Amino acid sequence: MKLKAHIAYTFIFLFVGFSAFTQTRKELEKKRKELKTEITKVNKLLFETKKKKSNALDDLNDLNKKISVREQFIKTINLETNALQKEINTNKKQLDLLQKQLTKLKADYADMIFKSYKSKSQQSKTMFLLSSSNFYQAYKRLQYMNQYTAFRKKQGEEIGEKTKKIQHLNDSLFLKKQAKDTLILIEKEQKEKIEADQKKQKNLVSSIKKKEQKYKQELQKKQHQEKIITAKIDKIIRDAIASSNKNRKKGVKESSGFILSPEAKLLATKFESNKGKLPWPVKKGLITRKFGIQKHPTIRGITINSTGLHIATEKGSNAQSIFNGKVLGVQLLSEGKKSVLVQHGSYVSAYNNLEKIYVKKGDKISTGQDLGQIFTDKVTGKTTLIFALYKNTKKLNPSDWILKQ
Structure with missing residues (x-):
């Protein structure tokens, strides 16, 4: 009895361990598929659109x-491979345990069948019943015979179940x-691709270092332009707040x-309740x-202050609105x-870098x-939305509000 209980507990322990590994691997498998989709997006949105004439700094950022x-992706594959190996090891332990149980069951069953054949023919069963000293003893002997038959059947079924497992x-x-x-x-395939990309990366870094001052000036110019755009947007919001x-x-x-109307307050509450669940401002984006x-990431001494997501x-x-509202x-x-x-x-979403406008x-x-x-930039071939989010005049991180991808 103790042996059976020990075997049962061991089986439960192994099963629970197996379930835990499976759950972890499922999460890793999901993440791997998401990263594979992201690699496809990177190739499609950053590399398929590249023009022959491009900026080395932009090329390096894309490559990075x-x-x-x-x-x-490789890190996730490693973790998933390890999780699979743990499952394989757990399965092997279960398999060894089940095979030992099956061997023992078969031996017990064979022994029981042999003894039954040797000493319990149909005639001996009848004689066993007729030799009872009274009716009660005959009844108990019949019960015992039925229980013995049921036990044999159960052992046979157990052998079948263990074999299936x-x-x-x-x-x-x-x-x-x-x-x-x-x-x-x-x-292995991904490592080879990374090695090829890292060679390109090294060449681009070398090229950029030779013209570092030129790229610094270009970056500072872009930063200045973004500051002007941000200032204009800030003014629109401040003027609207002053008007309210x-x-x-x-x-x-x-x-x-x-200052909000009851209807606008309700809209703001609904907006807040959808934090982390709001749709992206584009159908496909990276x-x-x-x-x-x-x-x-490349030019030393340059700090970027990004007021939104690129x-x-x-x-x-x-560009698509992330929620109900008004222009x-x-x-x-x-x-x-x-x-x-x-x-x-009280929230404002801003959609910058548009070519055409459909609303007023x-x-x-x-x-x-x-x-x-x-x-779409005619030189680089890239199409980029700059998406910003505000609560009154306070700038928010849009990544906290839109769905994770």
């Missing part, structure tokens, strides 16, 4: 992005070994933020620059580019509505 995603584990081991071998091949304060009802104190202050997308793509303003920026601001109660100030907007076509 591709290498970074591939490195994450062993077959299932054998199949599972085979599939897991195949999956592991496939992952190892994928990892000017039109406030009697008895309502002046505020540093928007973040090429994050929000906030960050050191330039999202690469396909040529001809439209707060349409801004003409440098080089004929445009910007649309959509108000969602005061228009009511619904979630997912096209606002304008995103500008």
Whole structure:
């Protein structure tokens, strides 16, 4: 009895361990698939659109992005391979345990059948019953015979179940070994691609260092242009807040933020409740620059202050509103580019670097509505939306608000 209990507990322990590994591997498998999709996006949105004449600094940034995603991909494959190996080891332990149990069951069953054949023929069963000293003893002997028959049947069924489990584990081991071998091949292929990209990376870094001053000036010029655009957007928001304060009802104190109607307050509450679940401002996109202050990845001494997300997308793509609202303003920026601001109660989403505009100030907007076509650079061939988010005048990190991809 103790032996049976020990075997049962061991089996439960192994099964629980196996479940834990499976859960972890499923998460890793999901992440690997997401990273594979991101690699496809990087190639499509950053490399397929490249023109012959391009900027070495931009090329290096794109290459760094591709290498970074591939490195994450390889790391995830390694973790998934390790998780698979743990599952394989656990399966082997289960298999050994089940095979030992099966061997013992078969031996016990064979012994029981042999003894039954030797001493319990149909005649001996009848004589066993007839030789009872009274009816009660005959009844007890009949019960014992029925229990013995049932036990034999149960042991036979148990042998069948154990055999099926062993077959299932054998199949599972085979599939897991195949999956592991496939992952190892994928990892090898990705490492070769990274090595090729790293050679290009080294050449680009060398090229940039020779003209570092030129690239610094270009970056500073771009930063200056972005500051001007941000200042214009900030002014639109401040003017709108001042206008809402000017039109406030009697008895309502002046505020540093928007004075909202009950309807606008409800809209702001709904917007807040969707934090982390809001749709992307483009159908297909890849973040090429994050929000906030960050050191330039290549040029020393240059700090980037990104007021929004830079999202690469396909040529001809439209910017889409992330939530219901109304157009707060349409801004003409440098080089004929445009910007649309959509108000969602006390929140404002800004869609910069547009080529065409489909809406005008005061228009009511619904979630997912096209606002304008995103500008495509004729030199680099890239299509990039600059997406910013505000609560009143405070700049927010859009990555915290839109769906994770």
